[in-house]
Amino acid sequence: MQQVRPVTFLKGLATFIPGVARFACRSSGGTDSARYCYSVWMRHLVALKSSGLATCFSRVAELGPGDSFGIGLSAVLTGVDEYNAFDAKSHAVAEKNGEILEELIGLFQQREPIPDSDEFPQVSPQLEQYEFPSDILTDDILKAALHPNRLADVRQALEHEESGNIRIRYVAPWDDSSLLELESIDLVFSQAVMEHVENVPGSYQALYAWLKSGGIMSHQIDYKSHGLARDWNGHWTISDLQWKIIKGNRPYLINRHPHSAHVAMMKEAGFQIVGENKIQLPPLSRAALDHRYLDLSDGDLETSGATLQAVKPGR
């Protein structure tokens, strides 16, 4: 059976019509929901703790926040003073960020349990339990992070980029690693982004340059076909020529890199992998693969997603 429906090719071709490519990249994930953002940030924190890594940060950066800065705002509400967001395209809307911030404040004040797989079945990493992580976000940490004066600064910084100690910065589109001071960031994270990035080695190199020695990266990556093929792994059966038509004139789609390629590119940039939590699904028959993917390992063929944590080694 054909992996790609004719309409998928037609959609790609349509993006050559002026204005359509912009429209085709309009949808950008789940960050228009405060509960999604809260769930994602808490899952990254809990996963970091499970790997024995730090969970308190001062300066963070996120790649690809999507429709709002809600994941980064969650970070700020748990003690982060500086949040830098870099997207390929400007999706986030100011009023939405304000609404999401207010809802997030309520979730943290109520110590809301982490929204789980019943509420967000597609969201990873999945956790063993979803209670509020009061061992990570202690009463003392939250009392300081949610102090009314600090919240006033957060609201101001959301509008004016900076207030008191708080800085909230959004750059979209970005393509320049000099946007951040070298060795200034404690944590870089992304959710469902690295599979879309066109220049993955260049991005990991930029993240490496931004992180302090000992700084941490936490990425959730979805290797599936994103509805572009019939099966979750059908994108690895499509020839380069067909893929060019499917991608059309869009600035990004999915890069089709398998798990081991991300691991190799992180290591190439200088990172040490410290956590690797893979999601597995049934593999394709090797006979179906396009020749470009013939040497995918058995592991890659069944890895549909992963949380990858890496550290920039200390000097």
Ligand SMILES: C[S@@+](CC[C@H](N)C(=O)[O-])C[C@H]1O[C@@H](n2cnc3c(N)ncnc32)[C@H](O)[C@@H]1O
């Ligand atoms: C599926 S959305 C995920 C959005 C959000 N992180 C979430 O969890 O809903 C993918 C995001 O990656 C962004 N993106 C694609 N290429 C990028 C790049 N090179 N640098 C930063 N963001 C990028 C897209 O613009 C989009 O916001």
